[in-house]
Amino acid sequence: MNSSGVVFNIQRFSIHDGPGIRSTVFLKGCSMRCFWCHNPEGRHFQPELRYFPGRCIACGACVEACPNHAHELREGVHTFFREYCLVSGECVQTCYPGALELNGRQMSVDEVLEEVLRDRPFYESSHGGVTLSGGEPALAGVFAREILERCHAGGIHTAIETCGDSPWHSLEALLPWTDLVIMDIKLISPEKHLRATGRPNDRILANARNLAQTDKPLLFRTPIVPTVNDDPEEFIRIASFLKSLIDTRASGNNQESDAGGIAFELLPFHRLASDKYASLGMEYSAASLDPPTKSTMCALAEIATTLGVTTRIR
Amino acid sequence: MESALPLQGIPRSPSSLSGWTYQERIDRLRTTKMRHTEEKWQVIGSMDMDDHAIILPPADSRQIVQVTSGSGFTMTDVLLKEFIPTSNHPSGGFFGAKACGENFRTLLAMHPTYVDPVSSLAGGYMVNFISYRNPAWNPDFDFSHLHEDHQKYRLHHGIGAVQHFCQDMTIGLELGWGGILEKIRRFRGINTDGEAQELYDGLEAMVLGIQDWIERHVDAAQDAAAVESDPHLRQNLNEMADINRRLVTDPPRTFREACQWMLWYQIIGKMYNMGGALGRVDQFLYPYYERDRREGVLTDEEAIFHLACHFLMDTSYTQLGGPDETGRDRTNELSYLMLEAAHRLKIPVNVGVSVGRAIDPGLVRRGVEIMFSDKTGIPKFLGVDSTSEGFARNGYPIELGRQRAYSGCHWCAIPGREYTVNDCVKVNLAAVFDVALREMISDTTIRPGTAELSVRFERHLRRSIDIVRESLDFHIDHMYRVFPELHLDLLCHGPIERGRDASHGGVEFYNLCVDAAGLATVADSFAALEQRVEQEKRLGWDTLLGYLDGDWTGPDGERTRMMMKNIPRYGSGGSRADAYGVEIARMFTRLVKEKPTPKGFQLIPGIFSWAANILMGRDVGPTPNGRHSHAPISHGPNPDPGFRKDAAPTAMAVAVAAVQPGYGNTAPLQLELDPGISRDAEGRAKIVDLIRTHFELGGTQINLNIVDRETILKAHEDPAKYPDLVVRVTGFSAYFASLSPEMRQMVVDRIVAEE
Numbered sequence A: 001m002n003s004s005g006v007v008f009n010i011q012r013f014s015i016h017d018g019p020g021i022r023s024t025v026f027l028k029g030c031s032m033r034c035f036w037c038h039n040p041e042g043r044h045f046q047p048e049l050r051y052f053p054g055r056c057i058a059c060g061a062c063v064e065a066c067p068n069h070a071h072e073l074r075e076g077v078h079t080f081f082r083e084y085c086l087v088s089g090e091c092v093q094t095c096y097p098g099a100l101e102l103n104g105r106q107m108s109v110d111e112v113l114e115e116v117l118r119d120r121p122f123y124e125s126s127h128g129g130v131t132l133s134g135g136e137p138a139l140a141g142v143f144a145r146e147i148l149e150r151c152h153a154g155g156i157h158t159a160i161e162t163c164g165d166s167p168w169h170s171l172e173a174l175l176p177w178t179d180l181v182i183m184d185i186k187l188i189s190p191e192k193h194l195r196a197t198g199r200p201n202d203r204i205l206a207n208a209r210n211l212a213q214t215d216k217p218l219l220f221r222t223p224i225v226p227t228v229n230d231d232p233e234e235f236i237r238i239a240s241f242l243k244s245l246i247d248t249r250a251s252g253n254n255q256e257s258d259a260g261g262i263a264f265e266l267l268p269f270h271r272l273a274s275d276k277y278a279s280l281g282m283e284y285s286a287a288s289l290d291p292p293t294k295s296t297m298c299a300l301a302e303i304a305t306t307l308g309v310t311t312r313i314r
Numbered sequence B: 001m002e003s004a005l006p007l008q009g010i011p012r013s014p015s016s017l018s019g020w021t022y023q024e025r026i027d028r029l030r031t032t033k034m035r036h037t038e039e040k041w042q043v044i045g046s047m048d049m050d051d052h053a054i055i056l057p058p059a060d061s062r063q064i065v066q067v068t069s070g071s072g073f074t075m076t077d078v079l080l081k082e083f084i085p086t087s088n089h090p091s092g093g094f095f096g097a098k099a100c101g102e103n104f105r106t107l108l109a110m111h112p113t114y115v116d117p118v119s120s121l122a123g124g125y126m127v128n129f130i131s132y133r134n135p136a137w138n139p140d141f142d143f144s145h146l147h148e149d150h151q152k153y154r155l156h157h158g159i160g161a162v163q164h165f166c167q168d169m170t171i172g173l174e175l176g177w178g179g180i181l182e183k184i185r186r187f188r189g190i191n192t193d194g195e196a197q198e199l200y201d202g203l204e205a206m207v208l209g210i211q212d213w214i215e216r217h218v219d220a221a222q223d224a225a226a227v228e229s230d231p232h233l234r235q236n237l238n239e240m241a242d243i244n245r246r247l248v249t250d251p252p253r254t255f256r257e258a259c260q261w262m263l264w265y266q267i268i269g270k271m272y273n274m275g276g277a278l279g280r281v282d283q284f285l286y287p288y289y290e291r292d293r294r295e296g297v298l299t300d301e302e303a304i305f306h307l308a309c310h311f312l313m314d315t316s317y318t319q320l321g322g323p324d325e326t327g328r329d330r331t332n333e334l335s336y337l338m339l340e341a342a343h344r345l346k347i348p349v350n351v352g353v354s355v356g357r358a359i360d361p362g363l364v365r366r367g368v369e370i371m372f373s374d375k376t377g378i379p380k381f382l383g384v385d386s387t388s389e390g391f392a393r394n395g396y397p398i399e400l401g402r403q404r405a406y407s408g409c410h411w412c413a414i415p416g417r418e419y420t421v422n423d424c425v426k427v428n429l430a431a432v433f434d435v436a437l438r439e440m441i442s443d444t445t446i447r448p449g450t451a452e453l454s455v456r457f458e459r460h461l462r463r464s465i466d467i468v469r470e471s472l473d474f475h476i477d478h479m480y481r482v483f484p485e486l487h488l489d490l491l492c493h494g495p496i497e498r499g500r501d502a503s504h505g506g507v508e509f510y511n512l513c514v515d516a517a518g519l520a521t522v523a524d525s526f527a528a529l530e531q532r533v534e535q536e537k538r539l540g541w542d543t544l545l546g547y548l549d550g551d552w553t554g555p556d557g558e559r560t561r562m563m564m565k566n567i568p569r570y571g572s573g574g575s576r577a578d579a580y581g582v583e584i585a586r587m588f589t590r591l592v593k594e595k596p597t598p599k600g601f602q603l604i605p606g607i608f609s610w611a612a613n614i615l616m617g618r619d620v621g622p623t624p625n626g627r628h629s630h631a632p633i634s635h636g637p638n639p640d641p642g643f644r645k646d647a648a649p650t651a652m653a654v655a656v657a658a659v660q661p662g663y664g665n666t667a668p669l670q671l672e673l674d675p676g677i678s679r680d681a682e683g684r685a686k687i688v689d690l691i692r693t694h695f696e697l698g699g700t701q702i703n704l705n706i707v708d709r710e711t712i713l714k715a716h717e718d719p720a721k722y723p724d725l726v727v728r729v730t731g732f733s734a735y736f737a738s739l740s741p742e743m744r745q746m747v748v749d750r751i752v753a754e755e
């Protein structure tokens, strides 16, 4: 039981992705293309090259190293031609200043466990644990399942962060070893969802309903993105959907914790990801969006409360 | 008399016409302190050390000089130009108890008084007596035989170290100055040998000087009262006069009097040799607090105010909470009130909160709350279980370990019973490493390699610690005849009774502190050599030496430097550098504990550079971890900034816990956290868990800064715009604007690299 998968980051002392002090393992690959995505490194399933021009000292080592001539040095200036890059990683080995980085590397479950277990004492004292994020963990198949299973068996609290856009059976397969499911609900209107994320949302909403019928603690999150879902009309739909999930669960069992173990959070959009897009050579379509104001966030939270959904702003 | 405020016409807020609230008084005193601090910036420039709450002497009596501080730092200082010490030696210096005591008495006689009508306590200090010591060392006691090795290893060897241990304040609080004088005179009749008589001469001169200085404050307070128009301030001034009239001879009776007594003792210590160990104030003041509360003559607000008045004039190190001898928690109401006083002041005070299995968890929670709301790096956190259990490993009962009180930058001492030279002796690991590396490469009879290097490093490390042993014996042989610990002797168990200075057999325990510095620099250097030179064979040893000699210049210099720097570093977790870090820390600990000094004094290892990592870096050329010549060496036991992309505090906490020497002295973890981490109670609880877990893993102390990146960058650009930004530099906190550009850069690098 030691499969492998592509991981683009393991962040220790992660404190916004579930209870306590956690390590978040970011898996590569997601089906959605939300234009404001805060983690574009997680989009593609395969590793890619990141280039940070600010760190380049124009030494030319990458020019020598690249088997496919993706790097050029002209008059002391380095240029990277992404279209020629086959992601051999040879240049990264020679780029000591760290201007070139591989985004994502193949890791075995053992390797992941070795890294996340370093903070085990902190998980224990803070009731924290390990969160699988992405990308989309439900699309990482057996790799994700094995990480969760091994952590769970070792008594470590586990959480997954999912966009919900996967076949139900893929998500369901993770649940026996998952203590908390964190899921994004971005939009309810189908056309708007398709436009903003590149994917329809019927499967996502169905998965959310299915989850509500389990007894798993659930944390739903809505990123509040101006022009996408910060208008009361759309937000009322989101909050009402949440309310229906809470009601579903209430009728199904008699959980005692808040809203039957279903919590709701709002996350304000921010522009901190713009450097990530640049380093990946991706276009950042949200560059001109302003983060929502505090008063917008509060007004939306107020709406949710009125509809009977307790909300927290992150 | 120097007065803090014009005595008349103080502008008031309307609500205080019928008197002052305590908060108004605190605010007023804080403004005065800011004014003093700004004046210091203008006159002294930067101060890379504690804000000792020193006040400048009146403008017309100032003389500006360059001196070496008690911690070995060169600094600009301001002297009272009227005072010229009397020399008793052809070198022009003054040495020995009698000369020191008498000169100090003369200085006190000239020292201006300081009474602020808004404060509840009188007194403030304006000069450092040690700055008048020229030469500071008596040339008759020659240690030139040690010079070569001191130079070779760049040792901070401890000869001439002052203070850095802790008095037992209860002795003074019980006896008062009159009682102390009587005690000296009684034992003068018992111990009639020359050394004792000389010591008594010095001690007596000091006490007489103190009494006289206090008496002058009585007059000053009375004079001020006579012209004070505000009836409340007048009453306050009269109270100060009354209290101090008694305190010239008698021990304190009330909480306010005890605070006043403590302040006299502390500022005299600052003035004499920059001493500043407060120890467990919440314990020794508790009986006064309790009695006054019981009798209804003190409110908590008033107690906070008196403590704040103390902190304004003395920022010394104090421990809050913690176990008694039996391990039972002694956290009490005063522990919380002291924390509250620091919180209201928002100035650099050095309070440490005890954290331990049996300790009230409310205290650390409150500490973290204040930490995030004030963002002044206050309080710091003390792992009392690991330090007391570690101390027991030196062969002492654990009960004794629990008595050790936090009373200095990174250190503890048993109040009144232990001589320690804490924080004064530093082994610069980077300098030792450099000697070993160069020796190996120049040896043509062997094949260089990290195994060979490690053997040579150990040999030189052992040698450097042996030199420290010899130096400390030399120090203890002679220090009492150079500059004895008169001030601390007064409140220790033994010096007066035996007629021996604390540095010369006066106290019961001698546990001399030896710290290593530059751990990450050396661990990363070893790992870089192993990976790049040995395994990957990217360059040869000689080529490497060429780069070091040229400080990474030449066509491929910068790239090679980056190559050496860019390896999995100490702190990243599971790396070779992490393994080297542990190995070097264990080696250092083993070598320090191998044997006592030739004269039988025990050593205790720690890992701490203090802010001297900048100074120590200036002594060391480039190192194989990609460090430039003269750049600072790594700070304390911390990984270097940039050690991990996520800069995870847990990764740091694991690394630093793994390198603890474990004998009761500390290797403090320095953490910088973004304020965004804990906007709510849940976030703060995670920080509390982080702190507790580090201590459970064996950690000993945590210095924490909550600073946001933007503020610190803006303040770095124009410090004067952020006059009251307080940061925790290392074991001490300071005004950011008070620091030298170099020291500010170090703080900024830590914060920004960790983003």
Ligand code: SF4
Pocket: A055, A056, A057, A058, A059, A060, A061, A062, A063, A071, A078, A091, A094, A095, A096, A097, A098, A099, A100
């Ligand atoms: S190897 Fe790195 S630093 Fe050198 S030219 Fe290429 S990108 Fe720039």
